[in-house]
Amino acid sequence: MDIRLSGITKVFEPDIVALEDIYLSVDSGEFLYLVGTTGSGKTTLLRLISREYLPTRGQITVGDRNLRKLRSSELPYYRREVGVVFQDFKLLPNLTVFENVAFVLEAMGIPPKLVESRSNEVIDQVGLWRRRFLKPPQLSGGEQQRVAIARAMANSPAVFLADEPTGNLDLRTSEEIMRLLLSINASGTTVIVATHDQYLVDAYRQRLVELHNGRLKRDERRGRYFVDGEL
Amino acid sequence: MASFRYAFRDTFRLLFRHWGLSLLTLLTAASVLYILGFASLFAMNMRYMISRIEGALVVQAYMKRGETAEQALELVRSSPLVLSVRAISPEEALERLRAKLGNQAQAVTLLGENPLPWSLEIQVQRAEHITPLVRDLMVLPSIEEVLYAGKLVERLATISRASSAVSGIILMLTLLISTLVIFNTIRIAIYSRKEEIEVMLLIGATSTYISLPFVIQGMLLGAGGAILAIFGLWSTYSSAIEAIRSTLAFVDIIDNRRILAQFYVFLFAAGATTGWMCSWLAVHRFTSQSMRSR
Numbered sequence: 395m396d397i398r399l400s401g402i403t404k405v406f407e408p409d410i411v412a413l414e415d416i417y418l419s420v421d422s423g424e425f426l427y428l429v430g431t432t433g434s435g436k437t438t439l440l441r442l443i444s445r446e447y448l449p450t451r452g453q454i455t456v457g458d459r460n461l462r463k464l465r466s467s468e469l470p471y472y473r474r475e476v477g478v479v480f481q482d483f484k485l486l487p488n489l490t491v492f493e494n495v496a497f498v499l500e501a502m503g504i505p506p507k508l509v510e511s512r513s514n515e516v517i518d519q520v521g522l523w524r525r526r527f528l529k530p531p532q533l534s535g536g537e538q539q540r541v542a543i544a545r546a547m548a549n550s551p552a553v554f555l556a557d558e559p560t561g562n563l564d565l566r567t568s569e570e571i572m573r574l575l576l577s578i579n580a581s582g583t584t585v586i587v588a589t590h591d592q593y594l595v596d597a598y599r600q601r602l603v604e605l606h607n608g609r610l611k612r613d614e615r616r617g618r619y620f621v622d623g624e625l
Numbered sequence: 626m627a628s629f630r631y632a633f634r635d636t637f638r639l640l641f642r643h644w645g646l647s648l649l650t651l652l653t654a655a656s657v658l659y660i661l662g663f664a665s666l667f668a669m670n671m672r673y674m675i676s677r678i679e680g681a682l683v684v685q686a687y688m689k690r691g692e693t694a695e696q697a698l699e700l701v702r703s704s705p706l707v708l709s710v711r712a713i714s715p716e717e718a719l720e721r722l723r724a725k726l727g728n729q730a731q732a733v734t735l736l737g738e739n740p741l742p743w744s745l746e747i748q749v750q751r752a753e754h755i756t757p758l759v760r761d762l763m764v765l766p767s768i769e770e771v772l773y774a775g776k777l778v779e780r781l782a783t784i785s786r787a788s789s790a791v792s793g794i795i796l797m798l799t800l801l802i803s804t805l806v807i808f809n810t811i812r813i814a815i816y817s818r819k820e821e822i823e824v825m826l827l828i829g830a831t832s833t834y835i836s837l838p839f840v841i842q843g844m845l846l847g848a849g850g851a852i853l854a855i856f857g858l859w860s861t862y863s864s865a866i867e868a869i870r871s872t873l874a875f876v877d878i879i880d881n882r883r884i885l886a887q888f889y890v891f892l893f894a895a896g897a898t899t900g901w902m903c904s905w906l907a908v909h910r911f912t913s914q915s916m917r918s919r
């Protein structure tokens with residue numbers, strides 16, 4: 395699904411301007427890095443796309459949905475099409491890896507047999523097959539990150555948002571995770587990755603959008619540069 | 626359908642994760658419903674007794690031997706308090722006596738000449754009409770004796786009004802207590818799964834799906850409490866019936882299986898409904914708060 399942000403401003407009470415007048419267009423099946431220093435507004439942008447937040451001004455459309463007009467009864471169905479890897483993972487510590495993935499599918503009313511086979515499939519895909527009965531506190535940071543990715547991809551979302559998925563990870567683990575995200579993108583999913591990992595951005599060249607103090611600073615597609623506002 | 630399976634599984638997880646709390650809630654609901662049931666049964670019985678006696682709000686006036694009932698009949702017919710009146714001849718009275726005696730009917734023949742007088746069977750509308758009517762009848766020279774159950778009925782009516790009021794208050798109190806207890810238990814259960822619920826909302830679970838285990842939990846606690854209360858009431862009530870039968874045989878107590886069964890079903894429904902509504906309220910409040918976009 396494609397994503398269009400037009401004139402997006404997000405102000406937090408009382409007067410923190412997290413994003414200001416953002417225009418951004420992401421086509422279906424695109425891969426995009428969202429970069430910027432801490433506090434530049436990356437997480438806020440992702441949360442606007444997943445409809446955790448509503449923009450103060452401007453419109454966001456994802457596919458044929460205008461997020462501002464989304465009714466609360468439609469929200470769950472929208473969120474099923476958007477897989478999110480949260481910056482803090484949001485894994486449930488009392489559930490095993492398998493259960494952490496399975497409960498998302500269960501919540502969608504998928505029958506138990508299918509839940510089991512699909513959970514196993516994605517757990518295998520992220521390389522955690524032998525860890526599937528461990529709980530998050532027993533896993534390393536990189537492993538937890540991969541559980542979060544497995545959970546977000548379990549129901550094959552059309553849009554995949556990852557918030558600093560390689561933060562605090564060593565180089566080899568980061569590369570593994572990058573390859574995972576690229577493989578998700580290869581199946582036609584639109585992927586947005588918020589990161590401040592310069593190495594990855596250079597090593598796996600993809601479209602790059604930079605935020606600075608809540609404003610769009612550059613939008614670079616395969617080497618071409620767009621100065622802000624010139625989209 | 627799969628959703629219901631998951632919901633039931635999660636319900637039992639919830640119940641057992643906080644088994645102490647579940648047990649406490651169950652017992653509270655049970656005792657509260659027991660008190661409610663007891664008060665209602667008492668009020669029902671009072672009303673039943675009165676209706677039985679009021680159904681027979683009959684004043685019987687016996688003539689002196691040899692007198693006919695005509696004079697008394699005239700007086701009674703002119704009274705607005707009277708619902709109906711019937712003159713009973715000595716022959717009819719004898720027939721009735723025979724019927725009542727059943728097996729021992731032959732004994733009547735031993736009486737020889739019919740010794741029974743004329744009498745009037747007067748049905749009044751309300752218990753309080755009895756006293757003035759009796760006063761009027763007593764002055765007639767043809768009247769030998771007037772029999773009626775007036776005082777008893779009046780007293781019963783007072784007790785009945787009081788017991789209805791008390792059971793009304795108890796109804797309010799018990800509903801309030803069970804609501805608060807179940808609501809609170811569900812809230813604790815919700816907070817124990819707070820993180821999980823928030824993640825579920827974020828990944829696209831509907832609030833119905835999220836609510837289901839909690840609503841089922843509340844219903845089970847309410848219904849379970851009701852079942853315990855019904856068992857308690859049933860055994861108390863049957864032994865009460867036994868005790869009353871053997872000591873106060875003249876007291877009419879409800880012993881109709883259908884009425885009692887209906888009452889127990891009602892109590893069960895009240896428990897389940899209270900549980901359902903409380904838990905729905907608690908969980909709905911929580912999800913709509915978490916869902917609100919900032």
Ligand SMILES: Nc1ncnc2c1ncn2[C@@H]1O[C@H](COP(=O)(O)OP(=O)(O)O)[C@@H](O)[C@H]1O
Nearest residue numbers: 406410412430431432433434435436437438439
């Ligand atoms: N829920 C919130 N309430 C108030 N301020 C917020 C909230 N979320 C983010 N902010 C502020 O918005 C700015 C952008 O934050 P964020 O989007 O988290 O940046 P990044 O993810 O790029 O580090 C920061 O100044 C942050 O303090």
Ligand SMILES: [Mg+2]
Nearest residue numbers: 436437481557
């Ligand atoms: Mg962030």
